Amino acid sequence: MKESSLLQQIYKKSTNDDLILIGPGDDMALLEFEPNTLLCGVDQLIVGKHVTIDTPPKLIGRKAVARCFSDVAAMGGIPVGSLMTAALPLSTDEAWAMAVFDGAREHAAKWGGPIVGGDIASSAENAQPMFSVTTFGTIPTTAIKRNNAQVDDVIYVTGKIGNSIENHHLHFTPRINEAQMLINSIKISSMIDISDGLGQDASHLATNKTQLVINPTMVPLRKGAILPSAFSDGEDYELLFTSAMKPSENLATPIGFVQHRNANEPKVITTSGEDISNLGWSHE
C-alpha cells in the first residue's frame, strides 16, 4: 500500500456536489455552508474491535460512516459533509482499503454527507487498521441534547433492541429521517442514539433530578435478542428519547417513564427496581 497512490485512487472517485467548493487534493476542503450553526463530531473504528478483519470491507466503511451519522441523527441534525482517515500498515492490501473507502463513500453520499477529504497514514506492521469519520451537519429546527429528561415524560425507542452483533451492527441505517420526523411532530426533551447499551445510554438522558424507569416487558426486542442482555448489548443505533407528547406509533415504542430522583438514587431502573444505569459496554 502506498499512501499517495491510495489517496489518489480514493479521491478520484470523489462525489460531485455543488456544495463542495474545494474537494480532496488541496490542504483542506471548502464547503458551501448556509446556516449559522455547525454540528460536528468524530468516531473511530478499529478493525479487531468494532469489526473483524473478516468483515466484508465495504461493510466496514459503511459502519464507520453509519456510526458517526447516527450521532448526527441523535442531535436532530442533517449531515452535510464528512472527512475520513485511515491509519494502515504498509502491508495492507490496497484493494481491501479501497473497498472500505468505497463502502464509506457510497453511504456517506447516499445519506447526505459526502466525504470531502481526509488523511491516510501508515502505521506499524503489527497495527490494527483504523479508520475515523468526522461529520459536519446542520440543525434544521432545534438541537436535541442529552441530560434533559423531565418528570412525567415518556421514554421511547425507535426500532428494536438487542442482538445487534448477529447482523444489525453492519447493516443499520442511521435514523436521520426518523429523527427529523419526530422533531417536526413532537417536542423532544432529550435524545441519544443507543451505541453502548440501553441501560448505560438511558443514564445519559437523566438529570440530577430525574430518573428513568424502564418496563422490560415493553422493550421491543430484535430477533434473537433476550432480556436482560438486550439492555447491555449495545450497537443498536436506535434513537432513545423522552417526550411529554406522543409520537406516531410507526416511529417509536414507549418503554417507560421519567420520575423524580433523589440524590444517590440510580439514574435508570426497571419497573421492578433493578439499577440498570451501568449496563452496557465498559469504556475501559
Next chain:
Amino acid sequence: MKESSLLQQIYKKSTNDDLILIGPGDDMALLEFEPNTLLCGVDQLIVGKHVTIDTPPKLIGRKAVARCFSDVAAMGGIPVGSLMTAALPLSTDEAWAMAVFDGAREHAAKWGGPIVGGDIASSAENAQPMFSVTTFGTIPTTAIKRNNAQVDDVIYVTGKIGNSIENHHLHFTPRINEAQMLINSIKISSMIDISDGLGQDASHLATNKTQLVINPTMVPLRKGAILPSAFSDGEDYELLFTSAMKPSENLATPIGFVQHRNANEPKVITTSGEDISNLGWSHE
C-alpha cells in the same frame, strides 16, 4: 487508562467560548458559525512516527494541533474549532494522555480553534498511540488553492527551511497570521505549507503548463540545515507560495520563479536544471 474517566477529565477543562453552543459530552458539538463556507481538514499523528514516545507529551499535543492548523493557514483560513481523537492501548499512562490533550487544548485555544469534542478508543496493547485533529475554519477573504502557479510569478517562502527535526517540528507556530497579512497585501496565485519537503510540496503548486525554478542560493536555511537535504527534510510548516506581486520583506523570501513547462518536463527544478520534484517524504 479508562476511556470514560479520561474523556471526562479531558473535557472538564474545556474551553469556554461563546461560539460553542453545545460542547463536549453530547453526541456532537454545535458551534455558532457565521459565514457561508466551511473549511475542514484532518491530520493524524502517530507516536513512533511523527514524534517519539520520549517526546514531552504536551509537545505531542501541540504538534498534533499545529500540523492541522498549518493547513488552515495554507488555505488562507482562520481556525474556528477542532475535534481531537485518541486511540490508545488500555495500559497507556493516563497522566501522559492528559498531558498530550493539555498541550493540544492550550494551543488550539491560543490559535483560535478550541477543541470542542472528540473520541477516545482503546487499541491493542502493542499499538502505537495515535491522535488526530480535525479543524474547521472560515475564509475571511479568499481561499488559496494549490495547482495554480502562473508563468512569471515569483516563488516565496516564509521563515527558514531544513533541519526541522532538531527542534522546529515540535515548536513551530502555524503561519495563520502571516498568511492573512500576505493575502491582505498581495494577490497570491497558489500556496501550500511545507510538510513533506520543499521539493515535493513545490511540485503541488505547478500546473500542467508551469514549472517552478528554485535558486538554491536564495533558500533561507534554518540553523544546522544544509543543502540539498533541506529540500527534502520536510516538517518546515512554512508557507510556500507564488505571486506576481512583491510581499513585505518581513513576511517572505523570494527563492525562485515560475516558467512555462512543456509536457513531460519536471514540475520543479533548480536553476542548474536538477529535477527536485520528488525530493521529500515518501508516502509509502
